[in-house]
Each structure stands twice: as structure tokens, then as C-alpha cells.
Amino acid sequence: xxxxxxxxxxxxxxxxxxxxxxxxxxxxxxxxxxxxxxxxxxxxxxxxxxxxxxxxxxxxxxxxxxxxxxxxxxxxxxxxxxxxxxxxxxxxxxxxxxxxxxxxxxxxxxxxxxxxxxxxxxxxxxxxxxxxxxxxxxxxxxxxxxxxxxxxxxxxxxxxxxxxxxxxxxxxxxxxxxxxxxxxxxxxxxxxxxxxxxxxxxxxxxxxxxxxxxxxxxxxxxxxxxxxxxxxxxxxxxxxxxxxxxx
Numbered sequence: 271x272x273x274x275x276x277x278x279x280x281x282x283x284x285x286x287x288x289x290x291x292x293x294x295x296x297x298x299x300x301x302x303x304x305x306x307x308x309x310x311x312x313x314x315x316x317x318x319x320x321x322x323x324x325x326x327x328x329x330x331x332x333x334x335x336x337x338x339x340x341x342x343x344x345x346x347x348x349x350x351x352x353x354x355x356x357x358x359x360x361x362x363x364x365x366x367x368x369x370x371x372x373x374x375x376x377x378x379x380x381x382x383x384x385x386x387x388x389x390x391x392x393x394x395x396x397x398x399x400x401x402x403x404x405x406x407x408x409x410x411x412x413x414x415x416x417x418x419x420x421x422x423x424x425x426x427x428x429x430x431x432x433x434x435x436x437x438x439x440x441x442x443x444x445x446x447x448x449x450x451x452x453x454x455x456x457x458x459x460x461x462x463x464x465x466x467x468x469x470x471x472x473x474x475x476x477x478x479x480x481x482x483x484x485x486x487x488x489x490x491x492x493x494x495x496x497x498x499x500x501x502x503x504x505x506x507x508x509x510x511x512x513x514x515x516x517x
Contacts, residue, residue, distance in 0.1 A: 271488065271516040273509045274300035274329055276467070276495040280502070286310055287319040294326040296506040299513070301326055302467075302493045303367060305333045311356055316363035328369040329491045330411075330439075330465060333360060335377035335418060342376065343395050343419075354402060361406035371409045373439050373465065374399065376419035392419065393432035400435055411464055413439040414455045416447050423454035430462060439465035442472035442479075443495065456482060464490035470508065480515050492516065 275298045277289035284292060286306060293301045305311055311333060341353030364372060396412070403410040412429070414420045430436050438459035445452040456463070466483065473479070492512060494505060
């Protein structure tokens with residue numbers, strides 16, 4: 271189990287590249303690089319910042335899902351094409367940053383498309399995105415969220431039945447906002463979960479989290495996502511504390 275920090279903790283006080291350098295200097299085991307703008311999605315950006323953060327393990331990349339991820343599920347081929355255009359840019363960036371995972375939300379799926387839970391159709395769309403990412407050596411993992419594809423605890427299991435290569439990420443803050451206990455999402459993703467995003471608030475409220483993770487054989491990354499404007503020294507202390515608990 272690795273303890274990492276998300277660059278989102280420092281945004282907008284620090285731009286993404288400065289946040290990544292800060293995480294590198296903190297000595298964290300790994301990082302999640304959160305790309306905030308279309309400018310940052312481009313491989314030219316990743317190529318420019320890669321030398322500065324060389325040596326930092328980038329476990330995953332994540333983007334502002336509402337910007338384009340809903341397009342993967344659109345009935346229009348042109349709209350889906352736009353989505354895959356940006357996914358191609360992000361996958362090229364992920365490779366340049368050394369990231370093996372893309373944390374996928376699909377924000378606005380139901381809101382923008384007014385879709386019923388057609389799991390056969392939905393799994394087909396997701397399978398296409400997974401296979402697209404795999405061409406770049408990147409694993410797409412579905413994260414729970416309030417306004418995305420995985421908004422209720424049973425959805426992952428239904429999709430997994432139809433898309434065996436699907437893996438998941440647990441976002442405790444999103445679970446709290448959804449009104450469902452995080453344990454329901456954890457059980458739904460059991461055996462296929464490879465990342466957990468946690469805030470300080472979640473840690474205080476869920477003291478048994480690491481015991482539960484160990485109980486299901488979790489051996490992925492626990493990413494501290496403390497919210498904007500976080501203190502670097504405080505995050506370093508927190509990551510060291512979590513590492514001791516995890517060990």
C-alpha cells in the first residue's frame with residue numbers, strides 16, 4: 271500500500287507543475303496529477319513539466335470530468351469523437367508523466383444525457399474507453415462520484431459483470447456527499463479496487479478504514495486529497511502518519 275498526495279490539494283494557490291514539485295520535495299511515495307484545464311491536457315504541457323518532477327512516481331492522472339468525459343456516452347458519433355480526441359491527448363500526457371492509471375468519473379453522464387441505467391449500453395461505452403486507454407499502457411479506473419457514472423453503490427458491480435477488465439477507485443469525500451456509507455462502495459468494488467482518495471475529515475470519521483482495506487487485500491495507492499489551499503508540511507506529516515498506519 272502506497273501513500274500519495276494529489277496536486278489538487280494545492281490548486282489554485284499553486285499551478286499543477288508547482289504542486290507536483292512540492293509533492294516530490296515532501297518525499298511522498300507517489301502522486302495523483304490533477305489536470306485542471308484543456309491547456310494542461312495537452313502532451314506539450316506534460317513534456318514541459320516532466321523533467322521538473324522526474325523521480326516522482328505519478329500513480330494516476332485525473333481531469334475535470336465535467337469538461338468532456340460525458341461525451342463518451344453521447345448518441346452522436348461526432349460528440350463521442352470529441353471526447354476521444356481529448357482522451358488521446360490525456361493518454362499521451364499520462365505516458366510522458368509515467369502514469370499507469372487514469373481516474374475516470376464520467377461527470378454529467380445522467381444530467382446531460384438523461385440516460386436510464388442501461389447497463390448493457392453503458393458498459394459498452396466504458397469498455398471502449400478502457401480499450402482505448404490500454405493502447406497507451408494506461409488503466410482506466412472508475413471512481414464513485416455524485417454526478418458521474420458511478421453515483422450509487424451497486425453500479426460498479428453491474429458494470430463489472432459486463433466488463434471484466436473494469437477496475438475502481440474509492441473517493442471517500444464523494445461517498446459522503448452521495449449519502450451512502452463508503453463501506454457500500456468498498457464492498458461493491460471488492461477485488462477490483464486499486465486506489466482510495468481520502469481527506470483529513472474522512473480519516474477522522476473512518477478510523478477503521480485501513481483495517482477494512484487490509485481485510486479485502488487492498489494493495490493500491492491511498493491518495494490524500496485534502497481540499498484546496500492545503501499546507502505542504504501538514505500533508506507531509508499526514509502522509510507519514512498514514513504510512514505508519516498502513517504498515
